[in-house]
Structures are given as structure tokens and as C-alpha cells.
């Protein structure tokens with residue numbers, strides 16, 4: 349790999365994905381070019397079914413691209429997966445119901461062969477980080493949706509990945525909880541300096557979190573616009589009151605409306 | 613009334629009706645049972661039916677108490693045969709289901725066979741078992757295994773065939789085969805295995821006793837019932853039948869307790 353591509357946490361060049369099924373083929377992604385610098389925070393926003401999850405799943409080596417190239421930290425997604433360089437947070441918390449909160453968080457470490465004591469300690473630290481230190485012995489169903497999603501984040505963070513792939517992690521939460529978790533995510537990201545790919549349907553969430561926003565349109569799924577978010581970090585509650593924040597929200601909304609119009 | 617208050621009231625009435633329901637579940641069958649025994653007792657006495665034909669419940673009960681030690685020993689042996697059969701049959705069925713669940717055509721083929729086998733009166737095969745194992749306890753165990761295996765296979769195979777987002781999770785963390793099995797595949801199949809056991813375990817007692825009618829160890833419920841009935845010891849037969857029922861209830865309770873313990877994380881257990 350060239351030294352240049354090493355600087356990108358995530359990179360897709362002319363990425364295409366076609367799903368073939370009995371009902372007909374779907375071009376989920378076409379000519380997608382995307383670059384996220386290491387330590388960057390990229391949000392993806394676009395109408396439902398435009399291929400956001402497919403893009404994220406391509407990076408997480410859960411979907412094989414049909415055309416184009418894709419890399420995570422300059423490696424093939426399969427290599428990056430084997431090297432445990434990324435953590436995935438799914439659209440649903442995706443916790444194992446038969447395991448306690450702690451044992452859900454230790455799962456990736458268990459897979460890596462980390463000894464029990466170390467992995468329990470690390471998991472406990474991760475739970476501290478997401479504010480759930482006292483719930484380690486609970487089972488997932490004893491937690492609210494927001495708490496479960498925080499456990500999922502703790503699990504993704506447990507292996508200390510340099511890349512986080514998050515598919516609408518807060519999609520199912522109410523606005524207040526979502527705002528709180530956004531703040532938490534910013535705090536965590538500040539400490540980790542990980543590269544984050546973040547899918548969302550919320551314009552304000554995208555503006556609040558990202559250093560860059562990719563707007564997508566569907567059929568075929570493609571990126572129609574890239575918007576830089578030049579708001580100062582660290583972001584906090586005051587960020588949402590800045591006039592620039594509103595300007596950006598308006599700009600993203602316009603881009604999203606245009607992208608949706610393309611779909612027709 | 614505020615919403616909180618009205619919620620509380622509905623909750624209270626809910627628990628009340630629930631309590632009444634639970635009481636009814638116990639009370640109604642008990643009343644029926646007592647009534648049934650009373651009519652039986654009275655009918656036998658009034659009609660002056662011979663003990664040889666139909667003893668009264670009270671005679672059966674006193675025989676049951678008198679022979680309790682012996683009956684317990686018989687039930688223990690029958691229970692052990694049934695238990696071994698369930699164990700062997702389940703292990704074979706679950707391992708087989710686990711091995712073939714990735715191979716669609718093989719799984720499908722075995723499933724059709726197990727569904728058919730489930731419906732067949734497999735106990736009729738007992739004489740064949742005695743050809744292989746002799747008229748021994750082993751033949752009974754083998755018979756139970758054969759009877760139980762198709763049930764367990766069907767359920768386990770359904771448990772293994774499930775897929776969920778958890779599979780994506782396992783892949784994303786590059787879980788190896790062993791972790792995938794122990795952390796996901798087996799626990800995910802567990803509710804199905806337990807459902808299978810709820811059917812298989814009571815059935816195993818039935819199969820054991822019927823097989824024992826034909827032979828095997830002499831010190832079992834089935835052998836005892838058969839021997840005493842040829843001697844026209846009707847009261848002994850009935851007391852052994854009572855013991856067989858007790859055994860059936862016991863294993864059912866045991867499975868339910870296991871079920872509750874293993875599936876305490878399961879959504880159907882949340883409210884308990």
C-alpha cells in the first residue's frame with residue numbers, strides 16, 4: 349500500500365454494489381468516492397434505502413463490493429477485520445440476551461484470547477466511560493433502549509479500535525437522550541482520536557458531531573454532496589446555539605432535499 | 613385521576629385477576645380430582661365391585677404407602693433408564709443437528725425423516741432392540757433414545773437454523789468457530805432444545821414403562837406392573853400406576869425448573 353493511503357482511516361474509490369435477487373437487481377451503490385482522514389468524523393445522511401448501511405457494511409467486511417476499491421486504515425476490510433482495527437455499532441443494540449452487560453462487553457476481548465481478569469477490567473472501564481458502571485451484572489432486557497445502545501458502544505470500544513463504524517446508533521432514541529449520547533460520543537471521541545463513520549437520519553445530529561457530512565441520494569446510491577463542518581471542537585451544548593450551527597443545518601437540509609428530488 | 617394513578621389502579625386489578633386466575637388453575641382441577649376419587653370410592657363400595665376388578669382409591673393408597681420403599685426403587689430404576697435414554701438420544705440428535713445445519717439438503721432430508729419418525733409408534737420396535745441388546749435394561753435405554761431422538765432433532769434443527777443480526781456481530785469481531793458456537797449458536801438454540809425436552813422427557817417415561825412390559829430389568833415399574841397383573845394383584849398394579857404418575861409429574865417439574873433456570877434471560881421469562 350502506498351504511504352498516501354495510510355493517512356486515510358476510510359477510503360472508497362469508485363465503489364459499486366449490486367444486489368441480485370429474483371425480484372430484480374438493485375444497484376445499492378454506484379461510483380461512491382469517500383475519504384475519511386484518520387481521526388476524522390464523517391456522517392452519512394440520505395433518504396431511506398439509499399445504501400448507507402450497505403456502504404458501512406462494505407467497510408465492515410459484511411458486504412463484498414461488486415466494483416471499485418475500499419480500504420480501512422489502508423488495508424482491505426478483511427485484513428482490518430482480522431487485525432481488529434474497527435468496531436461496529438449496529439442499528440439495533442445487538443446485545444446477546446443470555447449474557448450480562450459485562451459479558452457482552454467482554455465478548456470481543458474473549459474472541460481475541462484476552463485473559464478473563466484483564467478483559468473484565470477493560471470492560472468495566474468501558475462501562476465507566478459510557479456511564480453504566482453499576483449495570484455490569486444486569487441482563488440487556490433490564491436496560492432501557494438508550495442504555496443498551498451505550499453498552500453496544502462500550503463493546504465496540506473495548507478492543508480500542510482506531511476506526512468506529514456506527515449505523516444509526518441513536519436512531520431509535522428520543523431527542524433528549526440522543527442529545528445526551530451525542531455529547532457523550534464527542535467526549536469519548538475526543539479521548540480516543542478514532543476515525544468514525546456515522547450514519548444518521550438527523551440533520552442536527554450530523555452537524556453537531558461531524559467534521560464532514562456526505563449526503564447521499566438513492567437508486568443508484570451515490571454521494572451527491574460533501575459538506576465540511578467547520579465548527580470548533582470540542583463540541584458541547586453551546587455549539588448548538590451558534591449561528592453557524594443553524595447555517596449548516598439549513599445547508600444540509602437543502603442538500604438533502606435536492607438529493608431526495610434526484611431519487612424521484 | 614392522573615395517569616400515574618390510573619396506571620396503578622389497573623396494575624392492582626391486574627395482579628388481583630392474576631391471583632384469582634392462579635388460584636383457579638390450582639383449585640378447579642383439585643376439586644375435580646377429589647370429586648372423581650369420591651365417586652370412584654362410593655361407586656365401588658355401593659356396587660360391591662370385587663377388588664380384583666377395581667379396587668377403591670383408599671385401598672390403592674394404603675398399598676402405595678405400604679409398598680412405598682419398593683415402588684420408589686422401581687421408579688428410580690425406570691427413571692434412570694428413561695434419563696439415560698433422553699441423554700443419549702438428545703446428545704446424538706443435537707450433535708447431528710449441529711453438524712448438518714449448514715448443509716441444507718442433508719438437513720432437509722433428515723428433517724423429513726425425523727418428522728415421520730416422530731409420528732410412528734417407535735415403541736413397536738422394542739422386540740428389534742432386544743435382538744441387538746438382549747432382554748436387558750440397555751434395550752430399554754436404546755428404545756427411549758430412538759423414541760426421543762427425532763423429537764430432539766426437529767427442535768434442535770429449528771434452533772440452529774435461526775439467523776439474526778448476532779451473526780453479523782460475530783463476523784465483525786472475527787469470532788472463531790468455538791466462540792461462535794458457545795456464545796451464539798448454542799444459547800440461541802437453547803429455547804428450542806428446552807421445548808423439545810418438555811415433550812421428550814414425559815414421553816421417555818412412557819416409552820420406558822411400555823418397553824419394560826416386554827422385558828428388561830425385573831426391578832422396574834413396567835416389569836412389576838406386568839408381573840403383578842398376571843398374578844391378578846390388581847391393587848399392586850394400581851399402586852405402581854400411581855407411582856408412575858408421581859414419576860411423570862416429578863420429571864415434568866424438573867424440566868420446568870431447568871427451563872426456568874436456563875432461559876431466565878428469555879423474553880418469555882421477563883415478567884416472572
Ligand SMILES: Nc1ncnc2c1ncn2[C@@H]1O[C@H](COP(=O)(O)OP(=O)(O)OP(=O)(O)O)[C@@H](O)[C@H]1O
Pocket residue numbers: 367368369374375376395396397398399400401402403
Ligand atoms: N442483502 C441484500 N440483498 C438484496 N438487496 C439488498 C440487501 N441489502 C440491501 N439491499 C438493498 O439495497 C438498497 C440499500 O439498502 P441499505 O440498507 O443500504 O439502505 P439504507 O440507506 O441503510 O436505508 P435505511 O436508512 O432505511 O437504513 C435497498 O434498496 C435494499 O433493498
Ligand SMILES: [Mg+2]
Pocket residue numbers: 400401402439515
Ligand atoms: Mg440502514
